[in-house]
Every structure is written in structure tokens, then in C-alpha cells.
Amino acid sequence: MKTKKISVLCIVACMVFLAGCADPLKDGTEQLENKQYQDAVGSFEEVIKSGKNLGEAYHGQGIAYWELKQYDKAKEALKKALENEAEETVVMYQILGDCSMILGSYEDALAYYWKGMGCEGLTENQLQEMLYNEIIAYEQLRDWDSAKLKMAAYAEKYPDDEEAKKEAEFLETR
Numbered sequence: 001m002k003t004k005k006i007s008v009l010c011i012v013a014c015m016v017f018l019a020g021c022a023d024p025l026k027d028g029t030e031q032l033e034n035k036q037y038q039d040a041v042g043s044f045e046e047v048i049k050s051g052k053n054l055g056e057a058y059h060g061q062g063i064a065y066w067e068l069k070q071y072d073k074a075k076e077a078l079k080k081a082l083e084n085e086a087e088e089t090v091v092m093y094q095i096l097g098d099c100s101m102i103l104g105s106y107e108d109a110l111a112y113y114w115k116g117m118g119c120e121g122l123t124e125n126q127l128q129e130m131l132y133n134e135i136i137a138y139e140q141l142r143d144w145d146s147a148k149l150k151m152a153a154y155a156e157k158y159p160d161d162e163e164a165k166k167e168a169e170f171l172e173t174r
Contacts, residue, residue, distance in 0.1 A: 025053055028060050032067075040064040055086030066095050075099040090119045090126050097133060106137040113137070128158055135167065144174040 028043030041064045047057035062077035078096050082088065093116030100109035113130040116122070131154050138147035151168050158164060 024050075025056060025060070028057070028064075032060060032063060035067070037064040037067045041068070054084035055081050057081075058084060059086045059092065062092075062095065066099070071099040071102045075103065088115070088119060090116050090122050092116075093119060094126060094130060097130065101133060101137060101140075104140075106140045109137045110134060128161075131157070132161075132164060132167075135164075139171070144171065147171055148174075 024043040024046035028040045028047065031037070031040035031043055041061055044057045044061035044064065047053055048061070058077045058081035062074045062081055065071075065074035065077055068074075075096060078092055078099075081092070086092070093112045097109045097112035097116060100106070100112060113134050117127060117130055131150070135147050135150045135154060138144075138150060148171050151164070151171050154161075154164055155168055
């Protein structure tokens with residue numbers, strides 16, 4: 001009986017110890033990788049409440065919200081990530097720009113795309129996408145001259161982009 005009590009106490013002590021060692025930041029990252037976005041939001045919220053690793057936690061939460069198509073929350077979380085010294089990445093600025101476009105904040109979108117285009121590690125595909133979205137943002141702002149100018153440069157750099165050719169035709173009517 002005494003041995004059984006000691007064993008139970010050891011098991012309980014181990015469980016308490018392991019619970020104290022839980023790593024919600026790691027959990028959230030794994031949940032993102034496994035496309036468990038709602039769970040990831042919760043895990044990153046635990047990290048945020050702890051007051052530690054805020055930049056990373058808000059960044060992860062922003063990505064999860066993006067995947068959940070909750071663009072206002074994604075944008076807010078990614079802005080908080082930047083405020084809390086998260087690493088500035090092309091993807092972060094690209095998502096911020098895309099969220100801004102979806103939410104109708106075209107001037108914000110332009111600013112985020114420009115910052116993204118200035119980040120280290122920018123790939124050609126990312127550049128092409130942001131340059132194209134820059135044109136669309138100018139169109140939404142009804143800044144036809146800027147849109148046409150950007151389209152001319154884009155068409156020269158990416159002459160095989162069929163979608164851009166259609167957009168250029170549209171711009172000719174403006």
C-alpha cells in the first residue's frame with residue numbers, strides 16, 4: 001500500500017512537472033505546420049498572455065488568422081509582431097499588404113509591399129506578385145497614371161504574364 005502511494009505521488013509529480021514544461025510556442029508552430037489554425041491561435045494566445053516571445057507569438061497568430069481568412073485579425077497580429085521586434089520578412093509584409101488590399105486599405109497595401117520588396121531574401125516570384133499587386137492597388141485608388149506607369153515596367157520585366165496583359169488592356173481604357 002505504501003509503495004502504491006509513493007508510485008502515485010511520483011506519477012502526479014511527473015505530470016505536474018511535464019505540464020509546467022509545456023511549450024505553447026512550439027505547439028502553435030506545430031499546429032500551423034499541421035494546418036490546425038484555430039488551435040494555433042489558442043496556443044499563440046497562451047504565449048502572448050505569458051508576456052514572453054511576443055514577436056514570435058503575434059507572428060504565428062497572424063499567419064494562423066490569415067489561413068482562417070480573418071484578415072483584420074491577421075493584419076492586427078502581424079502589426080503587433082512588428083511592434084514587438086519580430087523579424088521583418090518578405091512574407092510578413094506580403095501578407096500585411098494582401099490583408100490591406102482585401103480590407104480596402106490600398107495605401108497601406110502599397111506601403112507594405114514596398115517594405116516587403118526591400119527585405120532580404122526576396123524571391124523573384126514574391127517580387128512579381130508584389131509588383132502586380134502594386135498595380136492593382138493604384139487602380140483601386142483610381143491613380144491611373146501610376147498604374148499605367150507601373151504596368152509598363154511590369155510588362156517589360158514579365159512579358160509572358162497573360163493576366164497582366166489583360167490588366168494592361170483594361171488600363172488602356174482609363
